[in-house]
Amino acid sequence: MNLANRKDSTSRRAALAVSLGIGAAALVLAQHMAFSAEAAVVIAPPALDEPVSAATAHEExxxxxxxxxxxxxxxxxxVRGVTRAVSGYSGGQQDTAHxxxxxxxxxxxxxxVKVTFDPSKVTYGQLLQVYFSVIQDPTQLNRQxxxxGTQYRSAVFPQNDTQRLVAQSYIAQLQKAHAFPAPIVTRTEPFKGFYPAEFYHQNYLTLHPNSAYIALNDMPKVENLKRLFPNLYRDKAVLVEAAQ
Known part of the structure; x- marks a missing residue:
């Protein structure tokens, strides 16, 4: 691990240590919280989205x-219509997914994060709109x-040709509209597989809303979802169960 990658996760590791009961990490965490949550950006919905019809499957x-x-x-x-969201790893090989x-x-x-959703309730395009508007800053290269580090890059892994077309078209739309103050660096990457993360990473925001890392970096994103997308927001999170 090089110095940059060692530095990247100092606050993450401290937050994780605190949640696991290792209190000595709290001071380290406080010293490395130099960045706050990425600001939400109001953006237009995608002009091109997946078609929704009576024949559409209710799980995607x-x-x-x-x-x-x-x-x-x-x-x-x-997000209303999401039935499951699992933290994990994508882009590499199975034997390194730890x-x-x-x-x-x-x-x-x-x-x-692998998101399972009902496209009759929330479309892929709407998920992309939330992703670009609330979840991350698509202008930050290999960081958030x-x-x-590259493990924190902004990337979409389309599951089929339609998703790929919708994602690429939306990125081009946002670029043309200058929706962000800098060029979008989000990539659409080939899907090589998804490997769930260790269970202690699942539901982390819900289980540790008051940890310094989550409170500063992530809870504002949930509030921005509620504020900017009231029709998509639901108060009760859908959680990953240990047996799944």
Whole structure:
């Protein structure tokens, strides 16, 4: 692990240590909270979205990466129509899909979230709108907030050609509209597989809303979801169960 990647996760590791009962990490966490949550941006919905019809299946999956998966999962768990959101790893090989290995930054993996949703209640395009508006800053290259490294990159892993077309068209739409003050660096990457993260990473935002890392970096994202997308927000998070 190089120095940059060692530095990237200092606050993350301290937060995790605190949640696991290792109180000595609290001071370290406080010293490394130099960044606050990415600001939400009001953006137009995608001009091109997946078609919704009576023949549409009521279950679809999507995979997103946008920084620490704690916050990405936590926001999607509050989106109406989402039936499951799992933190994990995507972009690399199965044998390197472990937290300590991925934290080294050279596995090809990104911390990702696999979202299962009912497209008759929330479309893929709407999920993309939440992703770009609330969850992450798509102009940050290989980092989000206090975390840096390729494992925190902004990436979408389309599950089919339609998702790929919708995602690429939306990125082009937002670029053309200059929706953000800098160019969008979010990539659409080939889907190589999704590997769930260790269970202590699941439901982290819901279980630890008052930890310094979550309170500063991620809870504002949930509030922005509620404020900007009231029709998509639900108060009760859909959680990952241990047996699943």
């Amino acid at each position: 999956t999507a995979v997103f990466a946008g920084g620490c998966f704690w916050g990405v999962q936590g926001v999607f768990q509050h 937290y300590e290995t991925v934290s080294g930054g050279d596995t090809g993996h990104a911390e990702s 907030g206090p975390d840096s």
